[in-house]
Amino acid sequence: MTEAEPDPLDNSVCDPDVAWTTGNVAEAFPGVSTALGFTFIHLPMERAFRHMFLSLGVFTKADLPVPERIEDQFWTAFAGRAAANISMFRKVARVTPGTSATAIEQQLFGYVRPGTVDDNSARRYPVIMVKAPKTVIRLPKRHDAMFAELRRWRLETLPKIGGLDAQGCLAVLADARDRFHEIMVLHLVVAFVSSGLADQLSAMVTDANLPGLEARLLSGVGSDENEVALDLWRLARQEIDLATFLDRHGYHGPNEGQLHSVTWREDPGPILARLGDYRDIPADSPRAPANRSAEQARLRQEAAAELAATVSPLKRLAIGKLTGLAARFLALREQGKAGYLLTFDVAKAAARRLGALLVDRDVLDDPSDVFHLTYDDLAGGVGSDRRALVKHRLAQYEERCRYQLPQAWEGIPELIPVAADAETDAPAGTQVTGVAASGGVAEGRARVVRDPATVELEDGDILVCETTDPSWVPLFLVAAAVVTDYGGMLSHGPIVARELGLPCVCGTETGSARIRDGQRIRVDGDRGIVEVLESA
Template identity: 75%
Template sequence: MPPLSPGLDPLDNAVCDPGVPWTTGNVAEAFPGVSTALGFTFIHLPMELAFRKMFRGLGVFGRDELTVPERIEDQFWTAFAGRAAANIEQFRKVAGLLPGTSATAVEQQLFGYVREGTVDDNSARRYPVIAVKAPRSVLTLSKRHDRMFAQLREWRLDTLPKVPGLNLDGNLAVLRDARERFERIMILHLLVTFISSSVADRLTAMVSDAGRTGLEARLLSGVGSDENEVAQDLWLLAHGQLDLQTFVDRHGYHGPDEGQLHSVSWREDPAPLLARLDDYRAIPEGDPRAPRNRSAEQARIRHEAAEELKKAVSPLSRGLVGPLVNLSARFLALREQGKAGYLLTFDVARAAARRAGHQLVELGLLDDATDVFHLTWDELLAGDGIDRRVVIKERRAQYEERLRYRLPQAWSGVPELIAVTADATENAPSGTTISGVAASGGVVEGRARVVRDPATAEFDEGDILVCETTDPSWVSLFLVAAGVVTDFGGMLSHGPIVARELGLPCVCGTEDGSARIRDGQLIRVDGDRGVVEVLAGAAGER
């Protein structure tokens, strides 16, 4: 891939210590695809600081670790060839300092796999500080998270109507505000992520000790995530019980590739969600597939699994099962709420950025309003009147070039880029098995639908969703899918959480399932064993 001119590329790291391991695992789900210059520089430093402030609040970090290191090897995340990547070594170091979890557990739950030969290196040196600071942070977290999320909803609805009438300085002020709010919600969201990982790890260990391996998927179902509300409101919209404006006010910050600042939200273009309404209209209120009924059924399954676990554990542990299961449910729901929270900041930021782009066109500094997304944060906020159209042209070309490549799931040092190939044109042989993480129980057979863009997907009732990864905008497909298969993710990733909420068998972390399975093939998804089996070709031949 041809490099940009020196100093023009904020989205790549051409040099990296070959011993440092990286992954696209969980971070690719939050910020999927290729970032633009503004998209990445809008979030990079705030998110890095959010990690550090969160760990400082827990007592894991000291004051001297609140600055962003210059070396990428010492940062929690960065970008290679425009795609987000997480520094496994930094996460493992932190996990080794936290009580109640381990580096291996965090690696498995956040990224979907553990590297061969890894060894935990836990240390208790920070435990005294953690014992003082962590309880207060954890005990107040739930209410603080709910309060901030409610404030973000109100702020979004209050700010969006003002954006068109603001001058350039006013829109840049909105962008600054959105970036600060992004950092604040990420501090809480990342704390929720680590606590939910620790609680889920404790619950998994209890299940294993009781000899009930596999029960954890049911115990982590029916938690009541933000996607439940989206699915229910989509059903109400389809049945004429909710108007479009109300739906957009509530959920319009979602949309295809919503983890990218330059994407188009449902607020801007509701066509992708309107295209799925016929599927929802076909589901009557009393149907078990209706969102509200699915949620109730999954909550029942979780309660039933908890009772089963109580009978399997020792009398001394029996009293811990209920509180631990309820705590897991609460923090998994908060996890999805946190994703919705930072997407609220994105929706306001993209509105302000688009308006600023139009204003820069009027000033003769841009050729097209969308070129604003190929400026860096510092360039946009500089207000120096410099004509950067040559730079932008190079960055736009580089962005288009990067769409042709993806990163491996894991690597050390500088990654070797993988060419994005077209969907499989030949059937995977019948009997082919693809292994992943057993993320949501149940077994289902159906036609595979390999989906790259949920907005254009052709999907029928009973089809099985096969994709690289998902974000909240995919919920419209989940409701009509019979099962889910993803390339990336672990037990606590977005796709598996939503699959469990809707009672769909799910195998995640297959790494290359969407490239090996041909669209239209008959497959069997075994969410209990974490295995996908190809049964027949796309034309129905065995």
């Protein structure tokens, strides 16, 4: 490939009427991708969307081939950053019972665009009513089984990678890519179903005029992050050793949604640096992870009973089943994220091993340069010097890191310089509004965090950031509340905040740019308001 050929991480032509968003997808794959990172997942992810909708009866087999036009794909990249095609999701929502364009935009992307109109059609309903229930009923057991298999496969495969030749590394990469596709099919069904369940709960809460109840109904579901939090606490108290912790959770790490990032397995420094924060939390403290989880489960049960008390006896049974299903699918939602990270961890190891072999063959200068080659570059066999190509792509990557995409746009996006931290205090009384994602009120020092691996939080600090992924859980254990720029009720940050009983306001859009690090703020998770109290 030469510099003049099409860029696999950018698009220069797009229909101006097609709407895109960084919401949700940017949480899964945050920041700027490398050439290998994006090409490793692009087609498997696109196919996963299509197989997911086929399993629900929304699509036919004729919809399975991936179209060449990005306007007809569910996701792509602009300037190296992931973006989801709102227009495609709206197209799906309008033929799917139990949801709508408005619901999809709100639950998956955290906001609804002005002028959004629901124009549902019932033409696919008969097929969906036959296929979808079968898929959904079988899904939890299938999901659990696949997740357990991915855990086993990771622990079995990683020790072998150091002795592989180039062909062996490519075989592991291909296997990891196939497994990524398989878990994503199930994960996307979970995301779609959980969105519909949350929307139904929200409607019931609105009808009952019980503001704030929705967040409590979505709390205490039990997730992969609960296990991470508990094992961090146990590691700090030497109840488990580091090897055990890394076997269970070592696939997490800073910027973990990018293939080129470094996991805790490769560098446990970020977690070891925080163990002191948890060591002194006694087992009977409300802050102990197990007690937090139990308390949130209790609050969810109380919220379900409160909602049930407002309806007829016949509807109470439905509410009980609905809240139970919502809890199960929200837990599966976080399990699915952990599942695809397991495939990433193995793929990272295979790619780095292959990079080292290419350095030995005088093709690359550094093993990490392999991430600036595409999946097809590697699969086709790298037989000649790739230094010039890597240098060009590395320069592109570094330039793209200076910019970000809008939260939503139509056609080709206008790049925005990455927001710098506020240099002056926001005036006392300034309010930043967002989604009331997890109830409660907390006051404390704002800590504006860009990289979870390079910041120290003290007990009672309030975490303010653009978005989070599972590698941020160690900070959640210390924080008094969470404020994020992006996301909705079913985004990662709000889910973990509810599991740990932290007030959370998400979807503020500009919170991390307007609030200066060190300012004292109040987070009202019941009303979705963050108020600046005083200067840094």
